[in-house]
Amino acid sequence: MIPGGITEPGTTVTIKTGSWRNFRPKRDDSRCKRAGEPVAIGRLERFVADWEIENGLRLPERAKPTGKKVAVVGSGPSGLTVATELAKRGHEVTILETLHRPGGVLVYGIPEFRLPKRIVETEVESIKRLGVKVMTDVVVGKTMTVDDLLEEYDAVFLGTGAGLPLLLGIPGEDLSGVYSANEFLIRINLMKAYAFPDYDTPIKVGKRVAIIGGGNVAMDSARCALRLGAEKVSVVYRRSEKEMPARNEEIERAKEEGIIFMTLTQPVRFTGEEKVDGIECIKMELGEPDESGRRRPVPIEGSNFNIDVDQVVIAIGQRPNPLVMRTTEGLVCDDRKGIIIADSMGRTSKKGVFAGGDVITGAATVIAAMGAGKRAAEAIDKFLRGD
Amino acid sequence: MAKILRKLRLAPGINEFVVDAPLIARKAEPGQFLIVIIDEKGERIPLTIADLDRESGAVTIVFLEIGKSTMELGQLEAGDEIAHISGPLGKASEIPQGETIVFVGGGVGTAAVYPIARKAKESNKVISIVGAKNKETVIWEDKMKDVSDRLIVTTDDGSYGRKGLVTEPLKELLEQGGIDRVVAIGPPIMMKFAALTTRPYGVKTVVSLNPIIVDGTGMCGACRVRVGGVTKFACVDGPEFDAHEVDFDLLLKRLATYREEEELAKRLFLERGRK
Ligand SMILES: Cc1cc2nc3c(=O)[nH]c(=O)nc-3n(C[C@H](O)[C@H](O)[C@H](O)COP(=O)(O)OP(=O)(O)OC[C@H]3O[C@@H](n4cnc5c(N)ncnc54)[C@H](O)[C@@H]3O)c2cc1C
Ligand code: FES
Numbered sequence: 278m279i280p281g282g283i284t285e286p287g288t289t290v291t292i293k294t295g296s297w298r299n300f301r302p303k304r305d306d307s308r309c310k311r312a313g314e315p316v317a318i319g320r321l322e323r324f325v326a327d328w329e330i331e332n333g334l335r336l337p338e339r340a341k342p343t344g345k346k347v348a349v350v351g352s353g354p355s356g357l358t359v360a361t362e363l364a365k366r367g368h369e370v371t372i373l374e375t376l377h378r379p380g381g382v383l384v385y386g387i388p389e390f391r392l393p394k395r396i397v398e399t400e401v402e403s404i405k406r407l408g409v410k411v412m413t414d415v416v417v418g419k420t421m422t423v424d425d426l427l428e429e430y431d432a433v434f435l436g437t438g439a440g441l442p443l444l445l446g447i448p449g450e451d452l453s454g455v456y457s458a459n460e461f462l463i464r465i466n467l468m469k470a471y472a473f474p475d476y477d478t479p480i481k482v483g484k485r486v487a488i489i490g491g492g493n494v495a496m497d498s499a500r501c502a503l504r505l506g507a508e509k510v511s512v513v514y515r516r517s518e519k520e521m522p523a524r525n526e527e528i529e530r531a532k533e534e535g536i537i538f539m540t541l542t543q544p545v546r547f548t549g550e551e552k553v554d555g556i557e558c559i560k561m562e563l564g565e566p567d568e569s570g571r572r573r574p575v576p577i578e579g580s581n582f583n584i585d586v587d588q589v590v591i592a593i594g595q596r597p598n599p600l601v602m603r604t605t606e607g608l609v610c611d612d613r614k615g616i617i618i619a620d621s622m623g624r625t626s627k628k629g630v631f632a633g634g635d636v637i638t639g640a641a642t643v644i645a646a647m648g649a650g651k652r653a654a655e656a657i658d659k660f661l662r663g664d
Numbered sequence: 665m666a667k668i669l670r671k672l673r674l675a676p677g678i679n680e681f682v683v684d685a686p687l688i689a690r691k692a693e694p695g696q697f698l699i700v701i702i703d704e705k706g707e708r709i710p711l712t713i714a715d716l717d718r719e720s721g722a723v724t725i726v727f728l729e730i731g732k733s734t735m736e737l738g739q740l741e742a743g744d745e746i747a748h749i750s751g752p753l754g755k756a757s758e759i760p761q762g763e764t765i766v767f768v769g770g771g772v773g774t775a776a777v778y779p780i781a782r783k784a785k786e787s788n789k790v791i792s793i794v795g796a797k798n799k800e801t802v803i804w805e806d807k808m809k810d811v812s813d814r815l816i817v818t819t820d821d822g823s824y825g826r827k828g829l830v831t832e833p834l835k836e837l838l839e840q841g842g843i844d845r846v847v848a849i850g851p852p853i854m855m856k857f858a859a860l861t862t863r864p865y866g867v868k869t870v871v872s873l874n875p876i877i878v879d880g881t882g883m884c885g886a887c888r889v890r891v892g893g894v895t896k897f898a899c900v901d902g903p904e905f906d907a908h909e910v911d912f913d914l915l916l917k918r919l920a921t922y923r924e925e926e927e928l929a930k931r932l933f934l935e936r937g938r939k
Contacts, residue, residue: 416751419881440882442883442885451890452918453917454921459883464878477705551917600900
């Protein structure tokens, strides 16, 4: 078993779709640079396949109905896992999702070429067959609060993810043509803007696109920009390639596809009148290690230079959306990190309220979110049975 | 799914829908908006909650057919279903006590002003200015009259009420004095000029911004606006902001981002007719 609590990759996988095969990891990359999680995030694809085989193809046994009701807020990997596990244990589960489609990052963030949406849809269908109710278009914190939910449900699980985009805070960042990675990816993946005008949501197709950041989200954004039809896509990253948080294989794929890497480069301002037309950058060098253990990038004075761009995507990280935290009484949060505080079983400071996934760790991985979901389901089950 | 309970054609190209949305009706406050998606290929369309009935669970939206999506929405009839509706979104309006407030509504902005004015009327003196292109496009005059101590109507062509822009009576009222606050909602250019009109008088002015919205919950930053030199997400930090702090030129530039795509979608829609 790997920490998600799921079968070891490679044991049960059958390759089902072409796009799947294309994106099978070339080599196992167990190096993970975040939060000490001993997990190869590169196994996402196989992982979901395993999950589908385990949960989708044969309907798991359902325990006798317990008469207990659970509200699961958010339909990302953590929420879907909690819902599955609790439904299997006989509880009545309702998922509440703010967007119009369930799946969390799996539908709004991770592009089709890496994870076909059909797979997520199949997952959601099989969860529904387990008796789980899925309510989309419900913004918890606005449409109803967690306290409202506690009046109707015996327990609440918060799996609201890390959906708040971070920005650089430099001049020109609000110009037309500058996107957060979330906006860029939501337009493309959730709203299917690549199929505009057949679909109604548009996206600008840049000619020269700069992606700011060096994580997986930056790599996905870069590869999406290329697939939309950009002529030149550059990844601008302030440290060296060695420090990039993206998985090696994602970096390799991006390079194979012709994406240019501008490392040790930091934007200082975006320029343009009506819309963005350039970035003033400064060259960086690596200094002493910082608190993350990576060598701190230091600007080289006088090394400023300009690059021409007509589209910019800022992919420097996400934090949890504070909506639920701000509207739930008695829920203890870490305001500096913007996360909900929960123990390893997902128990929060508030009775009957559990949390897991990115919302308690900050942006992490699908596997970690599913593992958190499994553990929280156990804790919720215990709580509901009065143990 | 949300059923359209009633449809009213208020003017050519301006529709009022009463929609069955009990969850939204239960919580919505003046100043908030909702998002509708017509069908699975549709975009997320933000619309102000113009009225509601908590008991029956109905919410009212008023919209101008301006692009492909709103034209398509306008083709729906009572009894039809809207694929998705979600809200209420954004912050509720701040309602002061014991002030004299001028509400300015431009075009369909009048429907957005109405619920705020109604609430404000409970504890303030309300003067309303409603502006439209011509007589035909003046909307909700009676409703505004009900919630105003005084109502001024202007039309661009003088076919009804006073001829001219809303900023003219606004300036006169400011000259007379005694105005504590102005709330202006309408096309961005109108809000910009309302802000310029009130600025010399130092009267607190609130506008409700209508940038491009995608999720409407703070996830994407498509709705970024600059207010007092700081970046705000209008869908969660607003939509109401201090008009004197808003960078309207940036708002207009960002709103123009998809102009070509909007034109294309509209042209294709008009060529093809109803889907
Ligand atoms: C572009 C991108 C690429 C990634 N690639 C990988 C990868 O290759 N491998 C990997 O392991 N990880 C990857 N990750 C990270 C991974 O997707 C996340 O760690 C994981 O999805 C977290 O799961 P979650 O259940 O905590 O939250 P999410 O998947 O974020 O789901 C949260 C859900 O909650 C909903 N929600 C939020 N607030 C509310 C509310 N108030 N009311 C109702 N619903 C709400 C959201 O709309 C969302 O649907 C990637 C992330 C991104 C953005
Ligand atoms: S519309 Fe996406 S953050 Fe406001």
